Amino acid sequence: MTLSLSTSRETGRPAPARPTPAARLQAWLPRLVLTPSAAVSLCFVYGFMLWTLALSLTNSRMLPSYEFVGFAQYARLMANDRWWVASANLVLFGGLFIAICLVLGAVLAILLDQRIRQEGALRTLYLYPMALSFIVTGVAWKWLLNPGLGLEAMVRGWGFEGFRFDWLVNPDMAVYTLVIAAVWQASGFVMALFLAGLRGIDDSIIKAAQLDGAGLARIYWRVVLPCLRPVVFSAVMILAHIAIKSFDLVVALTGGGPGYASDLPATFMYAHAFNRAQIGLGSASAMLMLGGVLAILVPYLYSELRSRKHG
Template identity: 70%
Template sequence: MSKSEPLKIDAVIDLPDNNPKDTANHPATQARTEVAKRGRRGTLELWLPKLVVAPSFLLSLVFVYGFILWTGYLSFTKSRLLPKYDWAGFIQYQKLWASERWWVACQNLLLFGGLFILICLALGVLIAVLLDQRIRIEGTLRTIYLYPMALSFIVTGTAWKWMLTPGLGLEKLMHEWGWTGFTFDWLVNPDMAIYTIVIAGVWQSTGFVVALFLAGLRGIDDAIIKAARVDGAGTWRIYTRIIIPSLRPVFFSTFMILGHIAVKSFDLVMALTGGGPGYSTDLPATFMYTYAFTRGQIGLGSASAMVMLGGVLGIVLPYLYSELRGKNHG
């Protein structure tokens, strides 16, 4: 062999013969099969959750957001008993804000919502602070205050209607005990009926507020409280200067949730007063139901529903903004 010729090296490679069994058992074939199985398994794991969630997502997309858009469009039409799809501009919104009953509903919402939120917050904080003292019957008291949360507003409204109806509940009980001159006619008094809704709503939701604030109180570091006691701070000063200010996120979240409940209140009013006497306890939700489903004014009811949606968004969006901002800065 001359020096100019390149050196040739014959590499011996074991290749499977033409026997299918040998080919299937070859390490390279098995490796390719394993990779293919992993690929299919990974694809299945990737798409299976999406396939499971897809029906619920599609139903929500149609029956929630789709009908919101449909309601919004109907609010710009002259729909009455049946939907009409001819564009009519803002005529329904003009009729809405010209309606005396709508203004009464808005005033009732401000009164009910303000008292409902304020009293729930005040009672919730007070009871949570008392329970935070770790008294012996804390578990029993917590169960008592949380029990109304297990009831629907329909049950709450019906129960309080029995108690507040003149001649049936509280008034009858007082007469049987000897106070025959006692009267309590708030439920049938147009000027006072809205306050019966406040009473029932506060009874229903205070336990929820207590649970939120109690969780917030239990989440505060004890070292801060011990340090304050070492510095000579009393219990009142510790709560007013240290603990309560640190619960600002809980206050804000509770305010958002209670405001959302107040705007959407419907079943409580319908079960307790039915919007009466007359329409003295109407709220925007009951106004929408009355005109859209009982008076054949679909367009006007849709307009009131969209205004309510704007009110809910005005409450929820600041909460979402604060949450997202806190996460980004965190």
């Protein structure tokens, strides 16, 4: 206390006042409020991730068993034909889903960026499917694609008896019905991302390109789209995450069938593993799905942190 008083006399400044208990409480209040949520997240998210990893290394069946078997469950998974069908379907479904959503979302955003009339109504119309759950989307498209009730029955009722659209019951085409429904729901969200990116581009860049004689198509291809690389990257990350964890859409639309022709890893994990008292096998498939998500998120986070560091 003497030192602080002498220092204040030498500098001519008043000694700093000690914080009151109320000020200390106010400083700690945000941490106290967030602590329960952080503890719950650590326990029920990351804790269960570690528990799933532990179960994937055991011979657990109907109930958890902690007899360590190493990577035997992963070896069983790699030898399972149904898992490889689900993985191949994920590559096909995810690739088409991401590509079509990006193209369709970019086209819709460019059209809306022309300041057309009723832009707000059209934007709401495109975004509306994203407000629905995938269960609702799957049920609606199941009705539409049902050969006896939907589009095929309607077109045949118009007199086109030779029309056929039986993708929902065709093992070779069932996975494409998932693509149709998923694109219908997610393309509006991608359109919103692109539109926000377009509205954030400096108009002076576009005006400079117009003064150089560039046409509208060339401006968008050579000038605008390169400026939207962060938006494209973010959209790819989000869509890939949706594709990897797709479960409810498959269950509502195809049920993984016919047979297991439209299975995805998430439905394999539920129907073939957990639903058949194969906890260890299901945990192994869950960890591989988590690995797929991390393979997408880690490069994204790395690029974000790197851009902020050098920005």
